[in-house]
Amino acid sequence: MVLARAENVWKIYNSGEPHEVSALRGVSLNIERGRATALGGPSGSGKTTLLSLIGLLSKPTKGNIFIEDQEYSILSEVYRTKIRREKIGFIFQSEYLMPQLTTIENVALPKLATDTPRSVAESKAKERLIELGMEKRLNFRVAELSGGERQRVSIARAMINDPDLLIADEPSSSIDQELTLEVLELLRSMMKQNALTVIVASHDPLVLEWADVKYMMEDGSIIT
Numbered sequence: 298m299v300l301a302r303a304e305n306v307w308k309i310y311n312s313g314e315p316h317e318v319s320a321l322r323g324v325s326l327n328i329e330r331g332r333a334t335a336l337g338g339p340s341g342s343g344k345t346t347l348l349s350l351i352g353l354l355s356k357p358t359k360g361n362i363f364i365e366d367q368e369y370s371i372l373s374e375v376y377r378t379k380i381r382r383e384k385i386g387f388i389f390q391s392e393y394l395m396p397q398l399t400t401i402e403n404v405a406l407p408k409l410a411t412d413t414p415r416s417v418a419e420s421k422a423k424e425r426l427i428e429l430g431m432e433k434r435l436n437f438r439v440a441e442l443s444g445g446e447r448q449r450v451s452i453a454r455a456m457i458n459d460p461d462l463l464i465a466d467e468p469s470s471s472i473d474q475e476l477t478l479e480v481l482e483l484l485r486s487m488m489k490q491n492a493l494t495v496i497v498a499s500h501d502p503l504v505l506e507w508a509d510v511k512y513m514m515e516d517g518s519i520i521t
């Protein structure tokens with residue numbers, strides 16, 4: 298079963314200007330439900346751009362994105378935001394965490410955005426953090442955590458709204474091999490427990506090997 302689909306998608310930045318970039322040139326792919334799909338390929342090949350389209354964070358210049366057979370281009374911005382909040386979790390660079398807030402406060406943020414009372418959001422955040430082995434760091438500020446601990450905070454935050462789809466961009470960029478394996482194992486167990494679908498972009502061979510399905514990108518296209 299297909300959860301998300303890109304159909305002949307183009308993304309052209311700065312269209313018509315001298316520094317125009319065709320970041321995606323007619324990409325089509327299916328994201329199968331319950332599986333981990335990885336995007337590999339050199340820097341600048343379009344991985345992050347494709348993730349942002351599938352995550353409904355930006356609009357394709359041409360072509361279409363479907364989430365559960367709903368066509369992106371006909372959805373209103375309000376509805377897209379609702380889908381993004383309720384169905385999709387994001388792990389982008391860990392710098393997006395708020396260093397002066399505690400781990401619980403950081404994880405609770407996307408839940409507060411869905412108009413959940415603070416006490417409910419924070420207790421859910423605590424639950425997620427404990428699942429990820431962070432029970433001793435609940436009231437630490439993110440600035441006081443190691444790279445691997447921050448990564449786990451990012452995962453907990455991405456999972457707070459029980460998403461169907463988890464989108465991760467370079468999830469192993471700030472951590473060593475051992476922690477990468479640990480994070481991948483965590484993701485796999487969350488996939489089993491929560492019927493989660495994962496799409497990940499990475500340069501890391503460990504991440505690419507771990508995935509169930511792998512696509513390599515080059516120059517805005519999927520080549521294999």
Ligand SMILES: Nc1ncnc2c1ncn2[C@@H]1O[C@H](COP(=O)(O)OP(=O)(O)OP(=O)(O)O)[C@@H](O)[C@H]1O
Nearest residue numbers: 310311318320338339340341342343344345346347
């Ligand atoms: N907001 C933007 N405005 C203009 N050009 C952009 C923008 N975002 C990305 N690009 C360009 O689009 C191309 C694809 O970028 P993208 O970030 O998708 O690559 P990537 O495969 O994720 O690379 P990396 O492995 O370095 O993260 C690059 O040439 C980049 O310079």
Ligand SMILES: [Mg+2]
Nearest residue numbers: 344345466498
């Ligand atoms: Mg990128």
